[in-house]
Amino acid sequence: MFYSICLCYRLDMDYARSFAHSDSFTSFIQKPAVILRAVTTFIMMLIFSCVLDKGYVKNVCLYNGKQGACNFTVGIAVIAFFIGLGFLAATFFWDRITNTVTRKYIAFGDMSFSGFWAFLFFVDFCFITDMWRKTDMNGLSGLTKSNLQFTIVCSLVCIFLLAFQAYMAYKQLNEIQNDASGLGGYNDTAGFAGAYGGSPFPPHTESAGGNYQSPYAS
Helix, strand or coil, rough: HHHHHHHHHHHHHHHHHCCCCCCHHHHHCCCCCHHHHHHHHHHHHHHHHHHHHHHHEEEECCCCHHHHEEEHHHHHHHHHHHEEEEEEHHCCCCCCCCCHHHHHHHHHHHHHHHHHHHHHHHHHHHHHHHHHCCCCCCCCCHHHHHHHHHHHHHHHHHHHHHHHHHHHHHHHHHHHHHHCCCCCCCCHHCCCCCCCCCCCCCCCCEEEEEECCCCCCC
């Protein structure tokens, strides 16, 4: 348990620092935040691929014959896959986006989408798990069973991945708002950047009440 908490904390901090001044595409894809987003997007592709490949027999869904189970799973996975690619592109070009309002919209969109899709995958996980429990296994090949069970596991994993992405986007949105309003933000020279990248504003170290030390400054 202690190791898991330390690992989550380390990922949280690495995620937040991950996009500070990427110098190349190679360094970009090595960042923890990019890896997390890429893994989530890849799992989305696995989900709809498994269902489309082995989830139907003569256009009948194998999750207890409920077409909605297969269609809903494929639908949310396909949408999440393409939107995930869009957010990866936005992250790559984040340092070139100097407009604070645009950054807010991107962070808010990421937070809203990730949070809502985490809920949808929770619903999907409960739905297809129940349908699989009621499915007659007779006549199903081992590969078909494995694909459908793997889809259930991936749906469960996506709940936590998307929830974590929503949390990081929420933190990033708060940092953008604080930085824009002069409430401290963060000191970019300390090596800290939000979940997307560095701030378009210089480090803020003073306030009306006297000297202010950023909580992120070293």
